[in-house]
Amino acid sequence: MIKVMVLLRRPQSWTRERFHRWWLDEHVAHGKKPNLRKYRVCLVTGSTSHKGREPWDGIAELWFDDRAALDRAWSSEVGRTALAHSRESHSDRLVLITEEHELAPAAERAR
Template identity: 35%
Template sequence: MVKFVVVVRRKPGTTHAEFRRRFDEIHVPLARRLPNLVRYVRNFPTDDPLRPPPGWDAVVELYFSDRDAMESAWGSAAGRAATADLEICADLSSTSWALVEQEEG
C-alpha cells in the first residue's frame, strides 16, 4: 500500500467556506473517480482557541495498492481531470504533495 498526501491551500481571496464548498462538491467527486484508488481521506482544520491556524486548508490522503497503480491513476483521464480541477480551487504555489511512508507507533 502506498500513501500520497496533498497539503492544500486555498486561492487568495477565497474564504474557507467557499473553498470547502467547491472542494466538497466538485473536486472530491472527481478525485474519487481515480482508478485504483483504495482509500480517500480528507482532513480539515477546526477552530482551536489554544493554537494558531495551521496555514493550510486541507490535508488529503490518497491510498493505492502500489506505486504503479498510483502512477496509472494520475495518468488516466480521471487523474488529469482531478489535477486540472485542483488548479482551479487551490493555490498550487503553496500546495504541496508527496508520496509518504507511514509508520505506526
C-alpha cells in the same frame, strides 16, 4: 501501501468556507481514480502560526496498493482531469508521497 498526502492553501479571494464547499461539493467527484483504495479529506478548522504565511486549509489522503497503481491513476484520463480541476482551488500545494507503515492494527487500538 502508498499514501499520498496533499496539503492545500486556498486562493486569497476565497473564504475557508468557500474552499471547503469546493472540495466537498465540486472536487470530490474527481476523486474516483482507478486503483484508488481510499480517499479522505481533512478540512482545517484552525492551526498555529506559520511564520507569516497563511495556514494550510485542507489535506487530502489517497491510498494506493503500490507506486505503480499511483502512477496509473494519475496518468489516467480521470487522474489528469482531477489534477486540472484542482488547480483552480489553491494558491499553494504540497504533495507528499509516502510509504505507510501501520504499527498498531485497529483491533489492538480498540482495546
